[in-house]
């Protein structure tokens with residue numbers, strides 16, 4: 001476990017952290033952990049989120065400039081990367097912690113999606129990783145050799161969680177883009193990975209109908225329980241550090257063992273109790 005003083009794992013490294021909205025956000029916790037480990041970074045989020053959120057407090061606490069960027073706008077991404085280049089020159093890490101589904105927000109069923117919203121889900125939650133990598137590596141060449149890029153994903157990319165609707169598809173695309181880019185950036189020793197985080201109580205997480213049920217189920221199935229946003233932040237620090245320099249094109253489950261466990265003793269006992277109650281009623 002990291003000490004509260006940090007271990008200097010990211011000393012001298014610079015980066016961009018996308019997606020910190022409020023103090024529950026995974027990106028917010030990653031920013032605090034990166035600061036603790038000695039990194040310097042730019043914080044970025046959509047202009048609307050900057051107005052609604054509390055990013056200024058985080059910016060002060062971590063001495064990090066804030067640069068607005070709506071990742072659905074190619075122009076915004078281009079400008080952000082140019083601004084980062086002006087401030088920092090080259091950088092070493094990028095965190096993509098961006099996800100949004102207008103269909104889920106508007107309670108559209110998967111079998112009755114609004115296709116304009118569907119495009120937005122894919123664009124904001126997945127294709128944005130491609131755009132960021134395109135402008136950061138191909139156009140403005142701001143990522144140092146040996147750099148590390150992490151995007152946050154969810155197991156819905158492999159197995160369908162009905163309430164996660166079109167975000168299942170967005171995460172599958174996100175993970176594929178990470179692999180596709182990772183295979184190309186290997187020549188510069190730049191790593192691209194996704195971290196598949198277990199359910200976490202954040203603004204995006206709790207916006208999903210039935211999230212409490214998914215959270216509890218995962219908590220009971222995972223041998224280690226659900227990972228917190230701070231746990232995820234420590235894993236991101238490890239992935240940004242040189243200690244993981246040979247890891248790329250991976251989808252790394254950070255889920256307390258959920259993805260490999262079939263059933264748990266606790267769930268068996270809960271189900272047995274439930275069925276015996278049912279028997280009692282019939």
Ligand SMILES: NC(=O)c1ccc[n+]([C@@H]2O[C@H](COP(=O)([O-])OP(=O)(O)OC[C@H]3O[C@@H](n4cnc5c(N)ncnc54)[C@H](O)[C@@H]3O)[C@@H](O)[C@H]2O)c1
Pocket residue numbers: 018019020021022024025026027045046049069070071072096097098099100124152153154196197198199200201202203204205206
């Ligand atoms: N919370 C969970 O259970 C969970 C589990 C696995 C993966 N994730 C992923 O973690 C990442 C971070 O989510 P979170 O749970 O911390 O929630 P969050 O709501 O705090 O973060 C989502 C962020 O995406 C930003 N965003 C949305 N549209 C944008 C746009 N057009 N341009 C730029 N930014 C935009 C939001 O402003 C917000 O900061 C997401 O990719 C999410 O899918 C979350």
